[in-house]
Amino acid sequence: MIRTYAFARTLYCRSVTSSQIWKAPKGVWRVPCCPGLYQNVNCQLDSGKSFATEIPICKERDAHHTTLNMCPHGVQVRADENTRMLHVALEDGNVASFPYIWLRDSCLCSECHSPSSRSRSLLMAELNVDVKASAFQVDPTTGDIEVTWDDGHVSTYQLDWLKKHNFSAEARRCxxxxxYLKGGKKFWGAELNGNIPRFDFKEVISDNEQMYRFLDTIRVTGIAVVHNAPxxxxxxxxxxxxxxxxxxxxxxDTFQVYTRPDPKNAAYTAGALEMHTDLSYFDYMPGVQFLHCIKQSNMGGTNQFADGYYAAENIRKSNLAAFNLLAETVVDFHDMGHDQHVGDYLQQSRGTTIQLDGDGNYNHVRISNHGRCDFLNTDKEHAREWYKAYILLYHSFYAKENMVEYKMEPGEIICFDNVRVLHGRSAIFANFGGEGSLPERHLEGAYVDWDAWNSKLRSLREELGR
Ligand SMILES: [Zn+2]
Incomplete structure (x- = not known):
């Protein structure tokens, strides 16, 4: 069967019967539909001239030429027994290559994949690392690629699905x-004073669009105020x-922050609270923190915030040695006491002040002066250098160009990324009054983990088509 195929760009072709290379004109070519494995493509120009040819994958005349099978849908595919890969030419001129073993492992047929649980049902025990493609064909209508494996199993791959699973370094990075929702984070300093993003409580809890915007704002900027809450x-x-x-x-489940005459935690005193990340003494620190203002003090109690990633990034640029010390020295934290919910507790954990992922992106900062242990696990010769770096970072949170201050109104919930945004507060004017008197200032706090947060964000992104 002969079908026509329109090339969108100029190609250079090399004849299989001679070494002649020529530039093929743009226009409509007539090619056989989906020739079999390892067959060269027979092309026919509009002029009627026909020839057997290899279709080069790149625009350069002297570049390496590769035989490609073509179909009228525009999908060009080659099975390569030497590398055990399927090569698929994309519209942008690049070739995406897929290892046979991965293709077989990723088969989406009903035997290998469960549509209801959206998960792989093919067992590892059934997977043959030496699997080979014995034949393939491209559907001329849809462009889907059907591969018959040497064990007789047949798998079908949609072109769009293959593009999404491209193995190129750039595709993998994207x-x-x-x-993992890591891209597009916006670091900030004092310019956020008076500009903290705001959301309406009722809209956030009832409207998916507002919920999505709220969740993504916390992911990107790390802080927002939800107002009009009861x-x-x-x-x-x-x-x-x-x-x-x-x-x-x-x-x-939640925690009440108000000034108490017998504080069990630094947050319950009336004193100033230095900026910190909450629960630094847990291996898995809580992801996002809510602080809901139910009652506010007339004097003091202003919240302070600083972007820990921005502060760390500034130190990375200005003092790499200090940055490395903060990223490499493990610091210990603890919290001990008694609470009605669990009885006696003694939390203990440790981590570097700045934690990076394998690509150098920020994973979290872990900072709490009141929770930091009184032992330091570093060589005594390095202790002073570490303190210098730690104090440098600490001072940067309070620098005029970095710190954001916000005094909450009753009915506002300030929400922030607890492993990125440091929070603290100025001293509170407190009058305890007599026995049983009501506190001057009352906040209720709660945490949501990043796992739960990002799961909702991904689901809404899919639902809203973002
Ligand atoms: Zn299958």
């Missing part, structure tokens, strides 16, 4: 950034449950 306890649970579920800790 895919990781996209899947001035009751339990509202942070309502917000957390609208996303997924809240993360309890030894202070309960």
């Amino acid at each position: 895919r990781l950034s996209d899947t 001035q009751d306890t339990g509202v942070v649970v309502t917000l957390g449950n609208a996303i997924a579920f809240i993360r309890p800790c030894n202070y309960g």
Whole structure:
């Protein structure tokens, strides 16, 4: 069967019967539909001239030429027994190559993949690392590629699906950034004063579009205010449950921050609270923190925030030795006491002040002066250098160009990335009054883990088609 195929760009061709190379004109070529494995393509120009040829994959005349099978849909495919890969030419001129073993492993047929659980059902025990393609064909209508394996199993791959699973370094980098929602983070300094993103409580919990924007703002910027919330306890649970579920800790499902005469935690004193990340003494620090203002003090109690990633990035640029010390020295944290929810507790954990992933992106910062242990696990000769680096970072949080201050109004919930955005507060004017008197300032806090947050964000992104 002869079909026509329109080339969108100029190609250079080499005849299989001679060494002649010539530039093929743009236009409509007539080629056999989906020739079999290892057959060269027979082309026919509009003028009627026909020839057997190899279709080069790149535009350069002297570049390496590769035999490609073609179909009228425009999909060009070659099976390569030497490398055990399927090569697929893409519209942009690049060739995406897929190892046979991975293709076989990723078969989406009903035997190998469960549509209901959207997961692989092919067993590892059934997988042959030496699997070979014995034949393939390209569907002329859809462009789908059907591969028959040497064990007789038949797998079908959609072209769009293959493009999404491209093995190129660039595609893998984009895919990781996209899947793990790491891209597009916006670092900030004092310019966020008066400009913290704001969302309406009722809209966030009832409208998917607003919820998506809220979730993504916390992912990208790391801080937002949700306003118009009821001035009751339990509202942070309502917000957390609208996303997924809240993360309890030894202070309960939620925690009440008000000034107490017998504080068990630094947050419950009336003193200033230095900027920190919460629960630095947990191996798995809570991801996002909510602080809901139910009652506010007339004097003091202003919240302070700093972008830990921005501060770290500035030190990476200005003092790499200090940055490396903070990224390599493990610091110990603890928290001990008694709480009605768990009885006696003694939390203990450790981590570097700055933690990076394998690509040098920020994973988290772990900073809490009140939770830091009184032993230091570093050589005594390095202790002073480490302190210098730590104090340098600490001061940068409070630098005029970096710190953001915000005094919450009752009914506002400030939400922030707890492993990125440091938070603290100025001293509170507190009058305890007599026995049983009400606190001057009352915040209720709760946490949602990043796993739950990002799961909701990915699901909404799919639902809203973003
Ligand atoms: Zn299958």
